[in-house]
Amino acid sequence: QVQLDESGPGLVKPSQTLSLTCTVSGGSLTDGSSYYCWIRQSAGKGLEWIGRIYPSGSTNYSPSLKSRVTISVDTSKNQVSLTLTSVTAADTAMYYCARAGDYYASGSAFDIWGQGTMVTVSS
């Protein structure tokens, strides 16, 4: 059973860069036709999609975050990484890593989610 585990610093200062890692266990990042994405949720708010990365390394990002976001993979470590630059208090949120398990059969159905990692932007 594939599991996702997000990790990273819980506190980031304004204007700095937020870096998070999603470690995939129980399977390979490049298995089948899966892709991985990052989703965040501010306290009491809805889900906000940040971006995704396909096994090929191709990426798509939310238009509202595109200028500050980079998603990458390290297949040797079975990890997906998120980098968000120039953070502000508005970037304070729970950050989730999620998998679209089979985009040929199921489309962008996020069938596996990590437990999330809370990031606070504050000086």
Add this chain to the structure above:
Amino acid sequence: SSELTQPPSVSVSPGQTARITCSGDALAKQYTYWYRQKPGRAPILLIYKDTKRPSGVPERFSGSSSGATVTLTISGVQAEDEADYYCQSADSSGSYVVFGGGSQLTVL
């Protein structure tokens, strides 16, 4: 527009049927997915590609689609169904993913 609109809240009595709608221009072209999220937990997939149910999701959860509006129907609502429900789709070109604002289901 890629926005998805959901009612902020829906209330039903136990045993009744809850219907949560999601509307957006792109829904006529793109598939919709539904998730349930309980406080402090990650979302769980309920419906994919408008109407399909993953294994393990009870049959009382169903999805339907009509043009620019899709509906999540929960039959025989139970107290444990009280949660936030989110629809998800994509922009009309499929370039990026969008979520609806979420609907809080209250079981009276």
